[in-house]
Amino acid sequence: MYIQPGNKDKDYPFNLPLIRNVKELHFNKPVTILVGDNGTGKSTLLEAIATNIGSILIGGENIETDTSLDQARKLGQKMKLTWKLRTNKGFFFRANDFINFTNRIKEIKEESTEAIRNIRQKKQHSLEVLPYARTLNDLEHLYGEGLDVRSHGESFLDLFKARFKPNGLYLLDEPEAPLSPLKQLSLISLINEMVKDNGQFIIATHSPILMAIPEADIYFIEDGEMKPKKYDEIEHVSLTRDFLNQPERFLKHL
Numbered sequence: 001m002y003i004q005p006g007n008k009d010k011d012y013p014f015n016l017p018l019i020r021n022v023k024e025l026h027f028n029k030p031v032t033i034l035v036g037d038n039g040t041g042k043s044t045l046l047e048a049i050a051t052n053i054g055s056i057l058i059g060g061e062n063i064e065t066d067t068s069l070d071q072a073r074k075l076g077q078k079m080k081l082t083w084k085l086r087t088n089k090g091f092f093f094r095a096n097d098f099i100n101f102t103n104r105i106k107e108i109k110e111e112s113t114e115a116i117r118n119i120r121q122k123k124q125h126s127l128e129v130l131p132y133a134r135t136l137n138d139l140e141h142l143y144g145e146g147l148d149v150r151s152h153g154e155s156f157l158d159l160f161k162a163r164f165k166p167n168g169l170y171l172l173d174e175p176e177a178p179l180s181p182l183k184q185l186s187l188i189s190l191i192n193e194m195v196k197d198n199g200q201f202i203i204a205t206h207s208p209i210l211m212a213i214p215e216a217d218i219y220f221i222e223d224g225e226m227k228p229k230k231y232d233e234i235e236h237v238s239l240t241r242d243f244l245n246q247p248e249r250f251l252k253h254l
């Protein structure tokens with residue numbers, strides 16, 4: 001991946017140190033993990049890649065029209081992506097979008113059920129119910145009893161189980177958000193399964209558990225640079241480990 005900003009690009013996202021400094025990135029492994037402090041530009045980078053590819057945006061609008069991506073789209077337009085094997089499968093996932101998505105599914109189900117009830121009240125056997133019945137059927141087929149009746153964490157995992165398909169490219173922004181440590185391990189297991197089926201993942205995360213995905217390349221963003229790091233070299237990992245070993249040592253200083 002290459003970034004080619006022009007001279008006039010002084011505003012966000014081109015003013016981020018990461019974007020100013022990093023001109024070329026390689027995603028060689030099936031899983032690449034992006035780590036860095038808050039505000040270092042992980043989401044911006046993922047969003048720009050997603051807009052460049054034209055990924056399916058889970059829970060948002062169309063990736064080409066979603067206004068929350070207007071700035072990232074400008075960066076995406078300055079990116080040049082080259083592929084060993086191009087895929088049109090996969091998606092871009094942001095935790096907040098997904099919570100909106102489950103709410104929207106709930107609304108669609110309620111609207112369709114209400115429409116069917118109204119049509120049947122007027123005419124019991126009307127064929128006008130068919131599109132609404134098909135919508136309900138499709139949602140049930142994809143997501144079983146419904147993402148909307150599950151907890152946030154359960155629905156995240158349900159979505160990944162339903163929508164991970166072989167040969168896909170998956171861009172995941174902090175997918176750990178509502179997941180318990182145990183469910184983060186379940187997510188790693190799903191990712192491992194997809195990797196066996198030629199899936200590729202680029203994941204921005206703060207979770208030391210997800211950072212441990214086997215064989216992943218880890219890039220640590222620091223001082224506007226993107227540095228390859230080993231698991232044990234990452235601050236999130238060492239700090240969490242030290243904290244868990246002796247929480248009182250840290251807490252007494254706060």
Ligand SMILES: Nc1ncnc2c1ncn2[C@@H]1O[C@H](COP(=O)(O)OP(=O)(O)OP(=O)(O)O)[C@@H](O)[C@H]1O
Nearest residue numbers: 012016036037038039040041042043044045071204
């Ligand atoms: N639409 C925007 N306009 C201006 N600045 C923005 C916009 N979106 C993000 N930023 C800024 O760009 C910087 C990078 O944001 P980004 O969300 O990419 O960081 P991040 O590494 O994903 O952070 P976090 O780990 O907190 O999610 C932040 O300082 C943020 O305030």
